[in-house]
Amino acid sequence: MVRVRRAAPAVALILSSSLLCACSGGDFGRTRADMRNDDMHKWIGAEATASVGVAPSQFQLTDSERQLRDLAYPLIEPPHSRPAWKAVFGDYQPSASPWRQKVVFDRTAYGRALIDEPHRSHASRYAQLTDDVRDDLTRFEPFFASAIRVIDLDRKRDASMKYMTELSPREKADAVARMQENSLIVQWVQICLEQRVSSYRWALERLVLQAPDGMAAEADRLISELAAQTANPPVAARPYIQRPLTTRG
Known part of the structure; x- marks a missing residue:
């Protein structure tokens, strides 16, 4: 007792x-x-516009615009390489846009986290890398299908404003701001995809250096496929701002 x-x-x-x-x-x-909630990724547009000094639109998000932001988030958050138990408290974190002056892209961060993870075999590291690249390939088409739809509707919105009567300056400003916001989100994803390809290549090179394995061939094939798709996106958002990004590694 x-x-x-x-x-x-x-x-x-x-x-x-x-x-x-x-x-x-x-x-x-x-x-x-x-x-x-339905607008849990609304911050993506606000962050994109704020980072380039553009006033945010006060318009509510359309269903298509909301979907664009939902599909963008998994592609703009840094790719993870860690066991599930480390994320038991949840790991949802807003990200800074690539136009922030203080944002520095470190292409080695993903690979170092993958390789330095204790108690992980080299086979599981190759498998994690392969899964991460495959996940990005799976997300690629749905995001850009959404982007095509949103950009096309924005072109129609832009054209229709010429024929509207009694269009107030505030309404026009909000419409223009929303179109810029949507374009910036597509550009943000394009930049992040290029960064992911660079990170994945660095990680694969170090894995091959430290633990050569036949699994490297499949990882290399998938990275090359992602690189090819990233270099030729099905829609190119009209560049709003071009600022060189600082990279390290």
Whole structure:
């Protein structure tokens, strides 16, 4: 009986800790359903415009614009290479746009995180790299299909403003700002895809150097496929700003 009484506080502590973990994040680091909302990625457009000094549009997002932002987020967040248990508290983080002066792209960061992860075999590192590249390839077509639709609708919006009566300066400014915002989001994804290709190549080169394996051939094939698609996107957003990006590595 004494042992049971002594163990009770410990059991209670373990149970309470488990409940706290369950409340903090979803399964395997995914954002909990009750933490999501329709406009959870609206910040992407606001960050893009703010980083280049453009006033944000006050228009509400259309369904197509909301989908564009939802599909953009997995491609602009840094690719991860870490076990699921490290993300048990959830890892949703807004990202700074590439036009921020202080943003420095480090092409070695992904590879170093992948290779330096303790207790991971070289085979699992190759598998993780392959999975990450394949995930990007899977996301590529849906995002750009959405981008094509949004950019096309923006062209029609731009053309229609010439024929509108009593268009106020504020309405015109909001419409122009939204078109710029959508264009910047597409450019942001294009930049991030180029950076991902660079990061994946660096990681593969170091894996081959440290642990040569036949699995490298499949990873190289997928990276080359992603690079080819990135170099020839199905839609090119009209450049709004061109600023050289600082890279390291």
